[in-house]
Amino acid sequence: MQAIFGIIFHSIGGFSAGSFYMPFDKVKGWAWESYWIVGGLFSWIIVPPLAAWLTVPDFMEIISSSSMSIIYLTFFMGVLWGIGGLTYGLGIRYLGMSLGSSVVLGFTAAFGALVPSIYYNLYPAVGKVSFTDMINSTGGRLVLLGVLLCLTGIAVSGKAGMMKERELSEEQKRKSIKDFSLVKGLIIAIISGILSAFFNYGIEAGKPLANAAVAAGFNPLYQNNVSFVVILWGGFATNFIWTTFLSLKNRTHKDFLNKTTSLFNNYMFAAIAGTIWFLQFFFYGMGESKLGNGASSWILHMSTIILTANFWGFYRKEWKETSAKTKWTIASGIVIIILSVFIVGIGNFKETLPLVHSFTGNQFQWCH
Numbered sequence: 171m172q173a174i175f176g177i178i179f180h181s182i183g184g185f186s187a188g189s190f191y192m193p194f195d196k197v198k199g200w201a202w203e204s205y206w207i208v209g210g211l212f213s214w215i216i217v218p219p220l221a222a223w224l225t226v227p228d229f230m231e232i233i234s235s236s237s238m239s240i241i242y243l244t245f246f247m248g249v250l251w252g253i254g255g256l257t258y259g260l261g262i263r264y265l266g267m268s269l270g271s272s273v274v275l276g277f278t279a280a281f282g283a284l285v286p287s288i289y290y291n292l293y294p295a296v297g298k299v300s301f302t303d304m305i306n307s308t309g310g311r312l313v314l315l316g317v318l319l320c321l322t323g324i325a326v327s328g329k330a331g332m333m334k335e336r337e338l339s340e341e342q343k344r345k346s347i348k349d350f351s352l353v354k355g356l357i358i359a360i361i362s363g364i365l366s367a368f369f370n371y372g373i374e375a376g377k378p379l380a381n382a383a384v385a386a387g388f389n390p391l392y393q394n395n396v397s398f399v400v401i402l403w404g405g406f407a408t409n410f411i412w413t414t415f416l417s418l419k420n421r422t423h424k425d426f427l428n429k430t431t432s433l434f435n436n437y438m439f440a441a442i443a444g445t446i447w448f449l450q451f452f453f454y455g456m457g458e459s460k461l462g463n464g465a466s467s468w469i470l471h472m473s474t475i476i477l478t479a480n481f482w483g484f485y486r487k488e489w490k491e492t493s494a495k496t497k498w499t500i501a502s503g504i505v506i507i508i509l510s511v512f513i514v515g516i517g518n519f520k521e522t523l524p525l526v527h528s529f530t531g532n533q534f535q536w537c538h
Contacts, residue, residue: 176457183453184474188271190447191262192482196439199431201422202349205440206259207413208426212444214406218399221452225392232382232396240378241400247372248404254365256409257358264355268483268500269331273356275476276324276507277363312517316510323506328356330500334492372401394455402448450475476511480504 197205222229233241262270291300304310335352373380376397383393417423425431483489489497 179453179457181474183450183457185478186446186453187450188475188478189482190443190450191259191267193439193443193446195486197436199428200425200436201416201420202259202263203413203416203420204422204425205436205443206256207409207417208437208440209444209447210406210409210413212441213447214402214409214444217445217448218395218402218451221448222392222395222399225395226383226386226388228386228388229383229396229399232379232386233400236379236382240375244372244376244379244397244400245404245407247368247375248401249408250365250368250404251372251401252405252408254362254368255405256412257362258366261355261359261362263349264351265331265359266350266483266488267486268480268488268504269327269334270355270359271479271483272327272476272500272504272507273324273359274363274366275479276320276327276510277360309517312513314517316513316517319513320507320510323503323510325503326506327500327503330496330503331356333496333499334489337492337496369401372404373397376400391456395452398451398455476504476508 194205194209219229226232258270258274261274264270265273288301291302294300304313331352335350373394379396379400380393383396384390417425425436427433489500
């Protein structure tokens with residue numbers, strides 16, 4: 171029964187992560203920076219404390235009584251992740267749901283799998299898995315194979331994007347993706363894929379906050395909701411600074427009171443998008459409490475995100491006017507990335523690399 175609930179929670183979280191951008195399509199007459207920050211207010215400032223209050227009512231007391239060094243470090247990890255989240259939104263803006271999500275998630279997976287082990291190769295620590303340990307173990311070699319396969323899938327997906335750009339006119343490309351730009355989108359997606367992994371470091375930095383919630387007698391199912399509040403403060407800071415800069419630069423700050431647009435609908439759909447985005451964190455934390463922070467959690471969440479995002483990409487007809495060859499190419503890239511997810515998950519599941527779970531289980535899914 172625990173496993174069934176874990177699967178349900180992870181599936182809901184993955185579906186939320188893969189779907190959050192869809193309500194933004196209903197926002198009309200606003201610049202990207204306008205609807206992004208309104209959605210972000212709900213993602214990072216309004217909904218997380220509400221969720222924490224409903225599940226861990228004393229969350230602010232736990233935060234205020236914790237060491238400032240813990241708060242600062244957790245916040246800073248959120249700032250770095252916030253850049254990844256910001257660029258994820260831009261990646262989808264320029265590449266679309268299908269190609270944008272596949273590239274970002276793929277790079278997050280590859281980066282998240284390798285960096286911790288390389289770090290511990292340079293700075294050994296007791297009980298931590300180094301890159302050398304990975305090479306010398308069956309599970310580690312499977313992880314490296316999965317990373318290589320993941321990068322291959324990204325390359326195939328990128329190839330599909332280039333084929334699409336050659337085949338379609340500017341007008342055709344903008345029918346489904348109004349700001350389509352392959353080169354700009356790929357650069358941004360790579361940056362997003364790398365920095366998005368920092369959400370996991372925020373969870374690790376904020377672990378004392380989660381532990382304090384459990385020690386205070388609150389349900390362990392919701393312990394991470396306390397850490398999420400601080401991490402998402404950091405994410406909000408990054409996004410607020412950048413969108414404010416864009417609003418002043420582009421003079422789009424007038425959007426928020428522009429009565430020539432449907433203000434109610436714009437605020438409502440941006441709020442829905444932001445709330446859906448937060449739900450990925452909420453349900454992942456619940457699923458992880460049932461299945462553990464290992465291969466099963468990661469596979470379920472990542473696979474659901476990739477499949478959901480690409481479903482919406484095809485629903486939005488992002489590949490409609492491309493050739494059959496291009497459609498097969500993007501489909502192949504998606505399949506390869508999903509296969510790489512399973513291979514890395516199997517590698518992490520091997521007893522020879524039990525500690526890799528602590529890195530991969532959370533890192534890969536926090537890509538937006």
